Amino acid sequence: MSEVLLANDLSIVRGERCLFEQLDFALNSGELLLIEGANGTGKTSLLRGIAGLLDFATGHVSWDGEKVLENYQLFRADLVWLSHRVGFKGELNLLENLRFESALRSSAAAEKNAVLERLGLVRLTALPFRYLSAGQQRRVALARMLLANARLWLMDEPYTNLDIAGRSLVADLIEEHLRGGGLCIVASHQPVEIAATTRRVMLA
Amino acid sequence: MWKFLHKMASPPHFYDLSARMIPWFYAAGIATVLYGTVGGLFFAPVDEEMHDGFRIIYVHVPAAYISMAAYMVMAIGAGIGLIWRIKLAHAVAAGAAPLGAWFTFLALITGSIWGRPMWGTWWEWGDPRLTSELLMLFLYIGYMALRAAIDDTAKADKASAVLALVGAINVPIIHFSVEWWTSLHQGPTIIKEGGPGIHPDMLYPLLSMILSFTLLFAALLLARVRTEVLHRERRASWVHELLVPARETV
Amino acid sequence: MSMQERELPPLLDGFNAIIRRDLMLAWKRPGDILNPLFFFAMVASLFPLAVGPSPEQLILNGPGVVWVAALLATLLSLNSLFLSDFEDGSLDQIILSPHPLPLLGLGKAAAHWLLNGLPLVLLSPVIAITYRMPAEVIGVMMLTLALGTVSLSLLGSIGAALTVGLSRGTALLSLLILPLAMPILIFGARTVSLAAEGDPVSAGIYFLAAYCMMALTLAPFATAAALKISNE
Numbered sequence: 001m002s003e004v005l006l007a008n009d010l011s012i013v014r015g016e017r018c019l020f021e022q023l024d025f026a027l028n029s030g031e032l033l034l035i036e037g038a039n040g041t042g043k044t045s046l047l048r049g050i051a052g053l054l055d056f057a058t059g060h061v062s063w064d065g066e067k068v069l070e071n072y073q074l075f076r077a078d079l080v081w082l083s084h085r086v087g088f089k090g091e092l093n094l095l096e097n098l099r100f101e102s103a104l105r106s107s108a109a110a111e112k113n114a115v116l117e118r119l120g121l122v123r124l125t126a127l128p129f130r131y132l133s134a135g136q137q138r139r140v141a142l143a144r145m146l147l148a149n150a151r152l153w154l155m156d157e158p159y160t161n162l163d164i165a166g167r168s169l170v171a172d173l174i175e176e177h178l179r180g181g182g183l184c185i186v187a188s189h190q191p192v193e194i195a196a197t198t199r200r201v202m203l204a
Numbered sequence: 205m206w207k208f209l210h211k212m213a214s215p216p217h218f219y220d221l222s223a224r225m226i227p228w229f230y231a232a233g234i235a236t237v238l239y240g241t242v243g244g245l246f247f248a249p250v251d252e253e254m255h256d257g258f259r260i261i262y263v264h265v266p267a268a269y270i271s272m273a274a275y276m277v278m279a280i281g282a283g284i285g286l287i288w289r290i291k292l293a294h295a296v297a298a299g300a301a302p303l304g305a306w307f308t309f310l311a312l313i314t315g316s317i318w319g320r321p322m323w324g325t326w327w328e329w330g331d332p333r334l335t336s337e338l339l340m341l342f343l344y345i346g347y348m349a350l351r352a353a354i355d356d357t358a359k360a361d362k363a364s365a366v367l368a369l370v371g372a373i374n375v376p377i378i379h380f381s382v383e384w385w386t387s388l389h390q391g392p393t394i395i396k397e398g399g400p401g402i403h404p405d406m407l408y409p410l411l412s413m414i415l416s417f418t419l420l421f422a423a424l425l426l427a428r429v430r431t432e433v434l435h436r437e438r439r440a441s442w443v444h445e446l447l448v449p450a451r452e453t454v
Numbered sequence: 455m456s457m458q459e460r461e462l463p464p465l466l467d468g469f470n471a472i473i474r475r476d477l478m479l480a481w482k483r484p485g486d487i488l489n490p491l492f493f494f495a496m497v498a499s500l501f502p503l504a505v506g507p508s509p510e511q512l513i514l515n516g517p518g519v520v521w522v523a524a525l526l527a528t529l530l531s532l533n534s535l536f537l538s539d540f541e542d543g544s545l546d547q548i549i550l551s552p553h554p555l556p557l558l559g560l561g562k563a564a565a566h567w568l569l570n571g572l573p574l575v576l577l578s579p580v581i582a583i584t585y586r587m588p589a590e591v592i593g594v595m596m597l598t599l600a601l602g603t604v605s606l607s608l609l610g611s612i613g614a615a616l617t618v619g620l621s622r623g624t625a626l627l628s629l630l631i632l633p634l635a636m637p638i639l640i641f642g643a644r645t646v647s648l649a650a651e652g653d654p655v656s657a658g659i660y661f662l663a664a665y666c667m668m669a670l671t672l673a674p675f676a677t678a679a680a681l682k683i684s685n686e
Contacts, residue, residue, distance in 0.1 A: 015356045016439070051550055054686040077462055077552035085543025089475070091482040096475075103471030104551040106463045128482075144547075286679075342633035349629045353620045362683045363616050367630060370612055370676050374634050377665070381637035384657075385644055 003028050005152065005183060009059035012045050019045055021058070025201050027185070029151075030178050032196045035187040037203030043187035044083070046203065047156050050185060051081055063152075077105065080148040083156040086141040090130030094121060094140055097129055098147065105148050115146045119169070134161040142173065153177060153184040159192075213292045215433045216442040222426045229423035236416035243409030257321045262410060264314035266417035267307045268333065271340055272375075274304025274421065278347070279372035282365035292429075294361035295436060297368060298351065299428035303421060305344035311337050332386040336379050343371050357436060468553030472561030473568070480569050486534065487569050494527035494574055498581045509586055516585030517595065517646030523581070524574050524599055525606065525639055529628050531570040532610035535562060536618040536681065545618075545685050559677035560670075563611040571603030587650065594649040594659075601662040602642040608666075608673035609634055615680035638665060 003026035011021035019042030027033050035043045048054045050061055052072055061068045068075045088097040098112065116122050119139045124132060132140065138161050145153055158170050171194055174184050178196045186192055244262035251258040281297035284290055315334045316326050329335060350367055354360035437443050480487050501519045505511055539545040548558055575596055582592045613631040620626060645658025 013358070015358075048686075051546075053546060053549060053682075073462060073552050073554065076550050079550065081546060081550050083543060083546060085541075085546065087543035087545075087547040089479060089538070089542065089544065091479055092475070096478065100471050100475045101547070103463075103467050103474075104547065104553065339633050339636055342629075346630040346633055349626055350616060353617070353622050353626055359683060359686060363680065366612070366676055366680050366683065367616060371634065373672065374637070377637045378633070381640045381661070384661075385640045 004064060005033075006062040006065075007050070007059065008062070010046070010049065010056050010061070011058045012042060012049055012054070013057045014042075014045060018057075020203055023059070023201065025199065027183050027199060028197075029181045029183060030197065031183060032174065032178060032194050032198045033183075033185040034192055034198055034200045035185065035203065036200060037189070039189065041203040043189070043203060044156050046201070047083075047154055047185065047187045051079060051154050052076070078150055079152040079154055080105070080145050080150040081154050082141050082145055082158060084160055086137050088129045088137070088140060091128055093128055094125045094132075097140070098143065101144050102147060105150070112147060115143050119143050119146075135163060135166055138162055139166065142170065146173065151182050153182065155184065155186045157188055157190075158186060159188065159190055213290045215292060215437050215440070218292055219430060219433055219446075222430055226423050226426050229419050229426070233416045233419035233423060236412045236419065240409045240413035240416055243405070244413065248406040248409055249403055257318065260314050260318045262413045264311055264318055265410060266414045267311035267314060268337060269414055270417050270421050271304055271308035271311050271337065273418070274300045274307060274425075275340065275343070275368075275372065275375060277425070278304060279368045282368035285361060286365040286369070291361070291436065292433065294365065295429050295432040296425070297365065298361070299425055299432050301344055301347050301351070303424055303428065305341060305348065307417075307421070308337055308341045308344060312341065330386050332379075332382045335386070336382045339378050339382070340375070343375070347371065462552050465553070465557070468551055469557050469561040469564075472548075472558055473565045476562065476565035477568065480565075486531070487573060490527040490531040490570055491573055491577055493530055494523050494577065495581065497523040497526055499584075502584075512585045513587070513650065516582060516587050517591075517650060518643045519585065520578055520581055520595060520599075521602075521639055521643040521646070524578065524603065525632075525635060527574060528570060528603060528606045528610060529631060532566070532607075532614045532631070533617075533624050533627055535566055535611060535614040536684075540618045540685065545681065549682060549685060555678035555681065556674035559611060559615070559681060560608075560674040563607045563673070563677070566611065567604055567607040571600075571607050574603055575599045591646065591649045594655055595646045597659060598642040598645050598662055601659070601666045602638045605638050605662070605666045605669045606635060608669040608677075609638075612673055612676045612680055615677045615684060618681075618684045620684075638662070641665075 005027040007023065007025050010023040012019045023046070025033065035046055037043050045054065049056050052068060052075070063071075063075045063078065066074075089100075092100075094116075113122075116125065119142055121136070121139055121143060124136060129137065129140070145155075153174070155174075158174075159167050162170065171192075174186070174194050175196060178184060178194075240262060244259055248259070250256060278297045278300040281293045281295075281300060283293075285293035285297060312334065315331075315337060319328055319331065319334065320326055323331075327334070347364055347367055351360050351364045354363055434443060434447075498519055501515060502512060505515065536545065539548065549555060551558070578596060578599055579592050582595055587595065610627075610631055613627045613634075616630060617627045641658045641661045645655050645662070648658065649655045
């Protein structure tokens, strides 16, 4: 049981359709898992299933050798989630939103300025979140990931709405996270080029 | 034991077994309904206060009883489905709801007819039984409305199961509060149905009717669950083997 | 490397953070609180206009009217309890936080009570005075409303969690919650009526307090289960 994350015999049924079945994969520290496939093949569902947002019809995911379902609180303390709905409040400004995040999961407040600096968000801290552009909102979501101090990053289409600089920033962040011993699972229909050990799951 | 339960809960096995059970339930149900009806309508002595009007209790009391029992069946099915993820249990809960609603409706109508000569009105808010039945009907309607609003069957199963369990905790509280509420009212006094003083010629047909309603409810429920199972398993191979006429072997 | 070595955040952090955030949001969107309050006042004024202004009738109907209006106003505000969290993806983040979800659901219900239940309780004496309710009855009414609205916030959060994301949410929520809320309405309104007639009120108060305790204990678990199901 050397792998940190282990998935066994996963299948998901949505409504009438079985999206995939008998899916196995494993992931180690410092490795990237790419979930690939055309639209509607269940990339997001698989990612949501791993996170525990929806139930698998069969199979289970283990984290550090323990079934996630039996110890989901500790698993959630280790993961952070990025999806197309960024999960911030439009009425609150960036700092207020991030303060709520840091109460939801433990994070170091001291790093906040450095993270905002790096993501180019420093000048936007006082604006209500809804005034930010889609790309800027994505950057705030990235700030959540950096501040969360979590081992496992789950990213659904991380490049959406980002410009070229933003994309290379995402790639840099993922590489740094993996070099630091983290794990990352990315679902994307775009090519992802990350310099790291990459495993792939192809959904059809 | 677990193995046995799981075998019971497998859809094809249920489909098979229920087909064999339903005729027996119908037969026993019809036999008891005949005895209950004849005994209740012709041989039970006339009530001093209500004359022949009381005879509607042979429909009203069993219907009211089933309306409660169906909710319990629904809640237990929902609980089993939610905790042990047995799909058949969800199908039972889904099948029990409309039946329960109809029996509740029947209890309301017959209760109202029964009350007409008693109270001189079709509806009496001061009667805890009728008011409870009305709230019961609302509970069923809420459950069915939630089910109807969710397209995905698995999601509808789970969401409505949560509602059924919350409802099951509330049903006794609702009854208690309605009783308390009417006890403060200077409402009309109602003769107690049943009780130790009742004449045996009156009682036995009533018990028989209660039994027959239970049996018929069970038969109807099984029939509903069978169609529900067929619908839910329509992609499964056993349903296709069952429904597509066997082709000649090559 | 065992999982147990990782620390979970302090238990009440998430609960407090949810309340703080929802209060802050309400501060920036005051209409969400004010509209149900205005609704409460308007429904309560409908009855004298519809039934007639005779003092006897007002005194007789006052407790029931205040309670029905409070129930409807609470239902109105419950509909949006989880809606924006669901739509903007916050619900994903809340569910995926290491805090126990029932506790976070309890936080949402607590915020809802602070923002809707409490203002209703505080506004109710104004309505009661127009219904010619004497001061000691108003005290009983506020107590029943306080206990009852806590229960309604908790019970309603289950319904709101079950219906979030459904297209026919508003009407459906009422269908689900109203029958379940009947005991609260019955005991709340009757207890105030008893007070108005000078009868002892302790039975009703005890019942409402007991119901409130039960809702506090059980409802968060149902809300958590419902949230997970609705957010799938």
